[in-house]
Amino acid sequence: MNGLKQHYAKIIVWAILLTIPYWFTYIGGYLGLANEIVIYALAAMALNFLLGFTGVLSFGHAAFFGLGAYGTALTIKFLVPSTLVGLAVGVLTATVAGMVIGALIIKRRGVYFAMATIAFGQLFFFIANRWNSVTGGDDGVGNWHRMPINLGFTTIPLFHNSLVYYYFTLLLFALAVGAMGLLLDGPFGRSLMAIRENERRARFLGINIELHVWISFVISTAICGLAGGMLALLDNFVNPRDLRFDLSGVLVVMAVMGGMRSFWGPLLGAAIFQWLREVLSSHTPNWQTYIGIVFVLVVLFFRRGILGFKLSTVKS
Amino acid sequence: MSLLQIDHVSRHFGKLIAVNDVSLNVEPGELRAIIGPNGAGKTTFFNMISGFFPPTSGTISFDGENITKLTPEQRVARGMARTFQITEIFPELNVAGNLRIAVESAAGFRMKPWLNGAEKKLVADRIDELLTLGNLTTSAHDEVGALSHGDQRAVEIMMAMALRPKILLLDEPAAGMGDQETYDVSRLIRRVHREQKLTIMLVEHDMRVVFNLADRIMVLAEGALLAEGTPDEIAQSDVVQQAYLGKEADLGKEAA
Numbered sequence: 001m002n003g004l005k006q007h008y009a010k011i012i013v014w015a016i017l018l019t020i021p022y023w024f025t026y027i028g029g030y031l032g033l034a035n036e037i038v039i040y041a042l043a044a045m046a047l048n049f050l051l052g053f054t055g056v057l058s059f060g061h062a063a064f065f066g067l068g069a070y071g072t073a074l075t076i077k078f079l080v081p082s083t084l085v086g087l088a089v090g091v092l093t094a095t096v097a098g099m100v101i102g103a104l105i106i107k108r109r110g111v112y113f114a115m116a117t118i119a120f121g122q123l124f125f126f127i128a129n130r131w132n133s134v135t136g137g138d139d140g141v142g143n144w145h146r147m148p149i150n151l152g153f154t155t156i157p158l159f160h161n162s163l164v165y166y167y168f169t170l171l172l173f174a175l176a177v178g179a180m181g182l183l184l185d186g187p188f189g190r191s192l193m194a195i196r197e198n199e200r201r202a203r204f205l206g207i208n209i210e211l212h213v214w215i216s217f218v219i220s221t222a223i224c225g226l227a228g229g230m231l232a233l234l235d236n237f238v239n240p241r242d243l244r245f246d247l248s249g250v251l252v253v254m255a256v257m258g259g260m261r262s263f264w265g266p267l268l269g270a271a272i273f274q275w276l277r278e279v280l281s282s283h284t285p286n287w288q289t290y291i292g293i294v295f296v297l298v299v300l301f302f303r304r305g306i307l308g309f310k311l312s313t314v315k316s
Numbered sequence: 317m318s319l320l321q322i323d324h325v326s327r328h329f330g331k332l333i334a335v336n337d338v339s340l341n342v343e344p345g346e347l348r349a350i351i352g353p354n355g356a357g358k359t360t361f362f363n364m365i366s367g368f369f370p371p372t373s374g375t376i377s378f379d380g381e382n383i384t385k386l387t388p389e390q391r392v393a394r395g396m397a398r399t400f401q402i403t404e405i406f407p408e409l410n411v412a413g414n415l416r417i418a419v420e421s422a423a424g425f426r427m428k429p430w431l432n433g434a435e436k437k438l439v440a441d442r443i444d445e446l447l448t449l450g451n452l453t454t455s456a457h458d459e460v461g462a463l464s465h466g467d468q469r470a471v472e473i474m475m476a477m478a479l480r481p482k483i484l485l486l487d488e489p490a491a492g493m494g495d496q497e498t499y500d501v502s503r504l505i506r507r508v509h510r511e512q513k514l515t516i517m518l519v520e521h522d523m524r525v526v527f528n529l530a531d532r533i534m535v536l537a538e539g540a541l542l543a544e545g546t547p548d549e550i551a552q553s554d555v556v557q558q559a560y561l562g563k564e565a566d567l568g569k570e571a572a
């Protein structure tokens with residue numbers, strides 16, 4: 001579509017992400033914040049694969065983020081003390097849940113689909129909170145930490161070196177985002193965009209809407225689970241309060257604010273959101289209100305989000 | 317054997333009987349028109365044939381197979397394509413982008429993550445063919461939302477053609493068009509009908525289009541089949557005159 005523009009966007013984004021640990025402190029940031037931005041950006045981009053590029057709104061992605069986080073943490077704490085195994089179990093858990101829930105709700109459309117995702121999101125939060133013996137209930141999952149990765153000839157000091165962990169998350173981010181970008185550039189991605197643009201036309205071109213939306217949903221939940229696992233590893237802790245259903249709303253806000261029709265929009269949205277949260281929450285307990293105001297302003301003045309193009313086109 | 321065989325098909329919406337016990341055969345290579353006043357059930361009839369919704373009763377067979385319960389995408393796979401009374405395209409994509417989605421779907425690539433060189437070439441060539449067939453080459457890179465009504469319709473018809481259908485269903489292809497556009501779209505329909513020997517079924521309000529193009533005409537009124545025959549037979553049918561075409565003068569004027 002916008003080949004050259006896309007290309008420049010890619011170069012700029014990667015230049016920033018690769019170098020940010022070395023200059024973020026000069027503008028008031030710190031490594032942990034950068035790392036959170038990368039992680040939430042991945043979750044928001046995963047959500048946006050479904051929202052922005054398939055045209056399907058989920059308000060329950062916190063559940064998959066949470067499953068990734070709990071899956072990773074509980075595996076490392078109780079089963080196998082390995083970062084990679086933990087992450088793999090986290091992603092697998094989120095993916096399987098995405099497959100099952102997706103299959104149950106895929107026939108619903110529009111707001112009914114979104115409502116069903118909220119219901120499942122709440123269900124997972126309820127379980128996490130009540131199933132004390134495993135999930136630690138409201139206390140979360142602590143007393144574990146991410147493990148170094150042993151490559152035989154050398155060891156990657158993921159735990160003791162936060163900078164190494166940052167680049168580890170960036171590598172996973174690159175793989176996941178690269179996979180999404182590749183898909184969106186090919187026929188399958190175009191089928192998804194066809195569904196977004198005009199479901200009726202897509203169906204009468206022979207595209208199986210339910211199957212395509214289901215696959216898109218599963219991809220989205222899998223990557224969201226990966227992001228959740230990465231956050232648990234960053235904190236060496238799972239805090240159920242971070243995974244409440246309002247995280248689902250936050251991910252939607254990030255995607256919409258940054259620009260859900262643009263590939264990198266949710267990354268920008270996540271950066272703005274996390275940065276505002278950082279700055280505002282030290283001054284006021286009502287930081288969410290202020291972020292809400294920013295969100296409303298962005299939506300009013302850039303109907304397609306900050307990185308959105310074509311401010312005028314109306315589509316129903 | 318008939319390509320499309322419709323047996324005693326009805327569709328109810330609550331108390332309303334939109335289509336009432338209609339039977340019809342369409343032969344290969346035929347261009348069949350359906351006319352009837354607004355609300356006669358023409359679109360409903362098309363919706364049942366294309367699988368938008370199932371009939372309340374009756375059966376539909378296509379190419380010797382009972383397709384009454386198949387989904388739209390299953391019917392597409394068997395060679396059925398349609399356009400809609402209100403054009404259904406991808407307004408934010410350009411003409412080539414619209415055709416690309418249709419071509420890739422038709423080629424069975426719609427689930428593929430990526431294409432190899434040969435597949436890409438196949439798609440590109442087919443898009444070029446369709447651009448030429450639809451007289452759309454010069455607007456290939458224009459966003460379709462910005463095109464004229466007539467060109468949007470041409471894009472929609474070419475997307476349907478991309479599926480290499482055995483039958484093409486056109487619901488009021490000239491709806492809301494001026495004289496020139498109506499003329500252009502009629503010519504396009506005639507061209508795909510003749511050049512590709514394509515079976516076409518079309519609903520149309522504009523009598524010029526219908527009497528120009530159709531081999532046979534079926535008249536629907538209040539959901540029921542009123543008459544069926546060649547354009548001459550329909551033009552001279554007393555039942556049709558009374559029930560649908562109204563005053564003789566009207567038909568004479570519109571068909572001229």
Ligand SMILES: Nc1ncnc2c1ncn2[C@@H]1O[C@H](COP(=O)(O)OP(=O)(O)O)[C@@H](O)[C@H]1O
Nearest residue numbers: 329332334352353354355356357358359360361
């Ligand atoms: N999905 C639907 N639900 C309820 N009523 C419908 C539906 N589709 C069509 N109808 C009704 O069926 C009748 C026939 O409509 P339609 O097939 O659109 O007529 P035509 O295309 O000949 O103008 C109308 O009275 C219309 O209101």
Ligand SMILES: [Mg+2]
Nearest residue numbers: 358359360401
């Ligand atoms: Mg109609």
